Amino acid sequence: MRTGKLGLMTAAVTVVCAVTVLAAPGTAFADPGPTPSPGTPGTPSASPAPAAMPGKDLEAVRKKLDRLYRAAASATDEYNAAEEKADRQSAEIVELAKKIVKGQEKLDGLKDRAGAAARSQYRTGGLPDEAKLLLSDDPADFLDGTGRVMQGQRATKGLLGEMTRTQQDLKAYAADASAQFQKLEANRKAKATAQKKIEKQIAAAEKLEADLAQEEKERLARLEREAQARAQTAWLDSGILKDLDAEATERGRKAVEYATAQVGKPYQWGAEGPKAYDCSGLTSQAWVSAGQPIPRTSQEQWKQLTRVDVEDMRPGDLIIYFDDASHVGMYVGGGSVVHAPRPGRSITIAGAGSMPILGVVRPDTGTTPSR
Structure with missing residues (x-):
């Protein structure tokens, strides 16, 4: 030679x-496990929390x-x-x-x-x-x-x-x-x-x-649940589900089955399964399992997938949340969504209206719902 x-x-x-x-995944999805420094901006002091x-x-x-x-x-x-x-x-x-x-x-x-x-x-x-x-x-x-x-x-x-x-x-x-x-x-x-x-x-x-006492943590969890319940009730009271009776497509059903099967697994930023997921990791992998690859991030899902009216959504559609499209869940029917909430929480079923909805997108626009 x-x-x-x-x-x-x-x-x-x-x-x-x-x-x-460069492309090795060794650290891409590792749990950062951050240790806060005493001087981190926006972090409260390390002084003991009050009893109540x-x-x-x-x-x-x-x-x-x-x-x-x-x-x-x-x-x-x-x-x-x-x-x-x-x-x-x-x-x-x-x-x-x-x-x-x-x-x-x-x-x-x-x-x-x-x-x-x-x-x-x-x-x-x-x-x-x-x-x-x-x-x-x-x-x-x-x-x-x-x-x-x-x-x-x-x-x-x-x-x-x-x-x-x-x-x-x-x-x-x-x-x-x-x-x-x-x-x-x-x-x-x-x-x-x-x-x-x-x-x-x-x-x-x-x-x-x-920094919260155990009693305060429990009360905080209750406040969180109550806030979500109020938002969901207001969403339902708006009559949004009145004519919402569309059924899932075959692919949509498979995506929902995959996503709901992950309930109970932990949220982990950057993760795409199978042991943990972040919000868009869950939705993208659910649709991959159904034979329909979609963008990886919630923002790209919002930009690239076909948008539909909330009144027309069906199980398997993706609900994009917040003005910056930073969160996504999958509609499963009955006014509920499956999603990976945040660090420290597990994948769960929640009210679809428990967070501010930006819009709804549909991965499988070319198929007809099964009846």
Whole structure:
């Protein structure tokens, strides 16, 4: 193997190995388990909590926790989006590396053919075919030789053209690989930034809850349930479910079956199962299991999937929550949704109207509901 080919093969293998390391999932879905620092902004002091906290103050704590976890959810969407882009770019770099190796092998073969032609000419005395024709005494040989010369000229021209195109392809592949590496690095930095945001918000929320006495934690949980119940009651009282009787499609039914089978498993940011999920990890994997891949993040689900009116939704549709589309659940019928709420909570069935609804999207628009 020539030095040039060996060098390119080595470079290509290095590209593939580097991409494999960059794309390794070892830490992508690991539980951050953050440990808050005493000076974390927005984190209450470490002084002992009072024996009892007035109801009004505890309601303020509930609202602050909600804000912190919502901020963490938004950052989780940023993290998941960067992760998805990095995965795509890694795959593209691997394919470019393969093309570079094949292109170099092709170029080496073309160079071998050109070298063989040059050596043949050297062995015959270095005379070009045109000169040999002029020295021929036989007209038949002359005419036959003229054809060979023209064929040789066309072959040589074609060979040089193919070598040039191959070299241009290799240059383009190298430029594409370099551009993809830059994008990959940018998304790795975006992931790291989003991870810090997530850890900061979750650490502040966990610290806030940890400072509460056990009685206050129980009261806080009740306040949370009551707030969700009030929101759900208001949603139902609006008459939204009056004419909502659409049944699920076959794929929608499979997606619902998958999602509801995960009830009780823990929320974990960045996770797509099978042991834990974040909100969009649950909905995307549920639809993958039904044979319908959808975008990974709640924000992209909101942007890319077909939107339907709340009054027209059916089981399997996705309900997008909050103005920033930072949360998603799957409608299961009867005014309920299955979702992965937040860190510290498990996948559960809840009232579809227990959180502010941004809108509804449908993954399987091309099918007719089963009756």
